Amino acid sequence: DTAVSQTPKYLVTQMGNDKSIKCEQNLGHDTMYWYKQDSKKFLKIMFSYNNKELIINETVPNRFSPKSPDKAHLNLHINSLELGDSAVYFCASSQDLAGAIQETQYFGPGTRLLVL
Amino acid sequence: AQTVTQSQPEMSVQEAETVTLSCTYDTSESDYYLFWYKQPPSRQMILVIRQEAYKQQNATENRFSVNFQKAAKSFSLKISDSQLGDAAMYFCAYRSNNQGGKLIFGQGTELSVKP
Numbered sequence: 001d002t003a004v005s006q007t008p009k010y011l012v013t014q015m016g017n018d019k020s021i022k023c024e025q026n027l028g029h030d031t032m033y034w035y036k037q038d039s040k041k042f043l044k045i046m047f048s049y050n051n052k053e054l055i056i057n058e059t060v061p062n063r064f065s066p067k068s069p070d071k072a073h074l075n076l077h078i079n080s081l082e083l084g085d086s087a088v089y090f091c092a093s094s095q096d097l098a099g100a101i102q103e104t105q106y107f108g109p110g111t112r113l114l115v116l
Numbered sequence: 117a118q119t120v121t122q123s124q125p126e127m128s129v130q131e132a133e134t135v136t137l138s139c140t141y142d143t144s145e146s147d148y149y150l151f152w153y154k155q156p157p158s159r160q161m162i163l164v165i166r167q168e169a170y171k172q173q174n175a176t177e178n179r180f181s182v183n184f185q186k187a188a189k190s191f192s193l194k195i196s197d198s199q200l201g202d203a204a205m206y207f208c209a210y211r212s213n214n215q216g217g218k219l220i221f222g223q224g225t226e227l228s229v230k231p
Contacts, residue, residue: 031217041155041205045218056216088159094217104151105211105219107161 003027004108006091012114013081021076021111023091030096031055032074033105034066037088046089049074050096081115088112118143120210122222129198130230136183137193137225139208149211150184150191151219156204164206167191195227203229 004025013019025032033056034046048056052068063079078085091108120141129135141150152164167175167184174182179196195202208222 033218035219041224043207043219043221045220048216048218050216056218058218090161092161092219096217104163104166105217106163107153110159110161112159 004091004093004106006089006108006111008111009109010112010114012116014116015081015083017081018077018079019081019113020078021089021091021113023074023076023108025072025091025093025106025108027093027095027106029093029106030071031094032068032071033092033094034074034076035090035092035107037090037110039087043090047074047076078113081113083115086113086115118145118148118210118212118220120208120220120222122206122208122225124225125223126226126228128228128230129195129202131198131200133198134194134196135198135227137195137206137208137227139191139193139222141189141191141208141210141222143189143210143212145212145214147213149213150182151209151211152180152182152191152193153207153209154202154204155207155224156201161207165193198229200229200231203227 031050033048047066049068065077068074088110092105094105148169150167154162165177183192205224209219
């Protein structure tokens with residue numbers, strides 16, 4: 001009965017490969033996010049989707065492409081992986097109330113990506 | 117652009133004692149939300165407490181309380197009766213009512229609890 005789940009939890013891959021991280025929430029929320037936590041544990045927003053529509057894209061390289069097949073899922077696809085992409089990636093979700101995204105964000109367990 | 121600053125990279129507290137973690141932020145907005153999240157070694161991000169800027173009353177959640185000073189743009193977290201399970205990285209976060217609801221995080225404070 002996990003609220004926000006991510007797969008896989010760990011991902012080790014070679015430079016240049018393409019990989020995807022999946023996220024699913026069963027909270028009935030309208031809005032989903034991707035955050036990146038770097039080696040110094042700093043967290044930064046990457047993307048946000050509201051009802052399958054992209055609303056935030058924070059100067060992330062084009063190699064990163066989020067996809068939202070429905071409002072319960074937000075996947076992250078990364079092309080041509082680079083060493084600097086190594087990080088922990090968190091998915092989160094929140095509820096959109098009357099057009100204003102005001103509710104608390106609930107986070108998934110994170111995916112640790114290591115690019116060799 | 118809004119910024120969040122946590123000036124204490126590390127803090128330590130004795131079990132059963134009280135500790136306060138500092139957070140300041142910069143914004144020109146009047147309506148926003150502030151949060152404290154806890155990240156234990158399991159790396160799960162766990163909501164500790166939230167504060168709406170329009171509320172003057174400080175939020176409390178059991179042993180956790182905040183000191184919200186809107187004019188000073190300060191949002192500190194007080195943990196009372198510290199327990200070993202409180203040991204974690206604590207992040208202060210700001211959310212505007214605009215900007216798509218994104219969270220802006222501080223750098224984090226690593227809290228250790230000594231038995």
